[in-house]
Amino acid sequence: MALENDLxxxxxxTTRVDAVVNWARSNSLMPxxxxxxxxxxxxxxxxxxxxxxxxxxxxxxxxSPRQADLxxxxxxxxxxxxxxxxxxxxxxxxxxxxxxxxxxxxxxGMHRCYGVVQGCDNFLPVDVYVPGCPPxxxxxxxxxxxIQEKIRNTYSVVDDQGxxxxxxxxxxxxxxxxxxxVRKIAPEFS
Numbered sequence: 001m002a003l004e005n006d007l008x009x010x011x012x013x014t015t016r017v018d019a020v021v022n023w024a025r026s027n028s029l030m031p032x033x034x035x036x037x038x039x040x041x042x043x044x045x046x047x048x049x050x051x052x053x054x055x056x057x058x059x060x061x062x063x064s065p066r067q068a069d070l071x072x073x074x075x076x077x078x079x080x081x082x083x084x085x086x087x088x089x090x091x092x093x094x095x096x097x098x099x100x101x102x103x104x105x106x107x108x109g110m111h112r113c114y115g116v117v118q119g120c121d122n123f124l125p126v127d128v129y130v131p132g133c134p135p136x137x138x139x140x141x142x143x144x145x146x147i148q149e150k151i152r153n154t155y156s157v158v159d160d161q162g163x164x165x166x167x168x169x170x171x172x173x174x175x176x177x178x179x180x181x182v183r184k185i186a187p188e189f190s
Contacts, residue, residue, distance in 0.1 A: 018154075025069075025095070026151035027057040029144070032068030032092065034085055037075025039102035039134045046137035056144055065091035070147065072140070073124070076104035077117045086123050097150070099143050100126045103133045 035043055046053060053059050062068040065088045077085060089098070100120050103109035106129045108118035120126060127150060128143040 019152075022152050022154050026148040029056070029058045029070045029097075029147065029151075030060055030062045030068045031058055032063070032065060032071045032088065033061050034071060034073045034088070035075060036073070036077055036081060036085075037102075037104060039074035039105065042134045042137055043072060043074045043101060043140065046140040051137045051141060053141065053144070056141070056148065058144060065089075066093065068092055069096050070144075071096065071098045071124070072101055073098065073105045073120045073126075074101040076109060076111050077120050078115050079117055080115075082117050082120075082123050085120065089124055095151075095154075097127045097147050098124050099128045099130060099140070099147065100124075101130045101140060101143070102135055103131065106131065109133060 031047075033040070033043055033047075045051065047059065047061055058070070069092065071089060071092065073085065089096070098120075100106045104111060104116075105120050106126075108116055110133075112118075117123065128146045130139050130143045132139055
């Protein structure tokens, strides 16, 4: 009984390691800005002091894919640019996330022509779609908070015991599916 009282007085804090890792990961996202069209101006505003993205730990835009873990595709993507965007995505270290910012990045927007990809989800696994033309910086902040919540709720590596191979196969199939457009356009990415 005395030992129990002593432990309560010292204020121990217990948690799971993966919860701490996910918390740290969600509060230190490093965005890779892919400003391809007019939405890039709103993305710059999102990164500016008025909207203070620093309170979410994402103020440091990384222009190197090796240092970034969140890609923000802002604007319409042409078929020629899709190869470069996919190459940058492949160079980013895992785990990584993607935001499709604006109507053009999400669905091709008003650009219904042969040179524009009708949504970057045709060649990238997109986590959050931000609607608007162009979307307000507040909408991008909301998307960032959605990504943070998704990261905090990520399952643990410990959960993989026993069914690890099955989950790995499901994840591999999920990541292979969005590359169907890139395979059709350029076989060297396959």
